[in-house]
Amino acid sequence: MTPVTEVSEVVARKLAKRFSPAHQVLDGVDLTAPAGSLTVVLGKSGAGKSTLVRCLTGVYRPEAGTVEYRLGRSSANLTSADPRTVAWLRAHHISSFDEVMVTAPRIPAAVAAARSARRDRAAAVGMFARFGVDDLATVPIGRLRPADRLTVSLMAALTADRPFVVLDEPARFVDPEVLAAWLRRLADRGVAVVVTATPDSVLASTATVVGELSNGRIQWHTR
Incomplete structure (x- = not known):
């Protein structure tokens, strides 16, 4: 950052x-x-x-x-x-995560988080790893449960600069x-x-x- x-x-x-x-x-x-x-x-x-x-x-x-x-x-x-x-x-x-991010369902979670945060993919992947949720990083966003999608939204908010x-x-x-x-x-x-x-x-x-x-x-x- x-x-x-x-x-x-x-x-x-x-x-x-x-x-x-x-x-x-x-x-x-x-x-x-x-x-x-x-x-x-x-x-x-x-x-x-x-x-x-x-x-x-x-x-x-x-x-x-x-x-x-x-x-x-x-x-x-x-x-x-x-x-x-x-x-x-x-x-x-303003970095926030009031709701589940809207994105194409086939995009991997870390890529979706990076785009939302306006950062590169490596920054998002690093944030997933820091919080121990790196198992979500490569999963297409559309395949995640609602709670996991909110976690991805939080990762985006924390990745944003x-x-x-x-x-x-x-x-x-x-x-x-x-x-x-x-x-x-x-x-x-x-x-x-x-x-x-x-x-x-x-x-x-x-x-x-x-x-x-x-x-x-x-x-x-x-x-």
């Missing part, structure tokens, strides 16, 4: 998201993840972790609040950006200890990393900042 040299930061302010009048998932969430930090948001099932990640990555548009990505002297307000700008940011600056990494419960798919070490390495290189996890996750032990998401709000703890 090439070092990230530009100053980067993702800032969310007063995020609110509801799916029905009685179901307020996010209620004034604030989050700041600067370059070189590993931000871990803990929460129980149903706390709103996936909703938060989808708001941070432009999949969902919140009813209130803003999500701003700052890179060097440039910035983009994701909540007011048009769909084309959101797609461009997700393709070039982007200034922002925003992941929803990645420890479900790979060894948490190996993941924690890699995310810490990304942060130490200057990447702004945000991940969600369950309350007992080992990821919290390597975090710069830990937040607890409950009742639509985050309580932050600096380590």
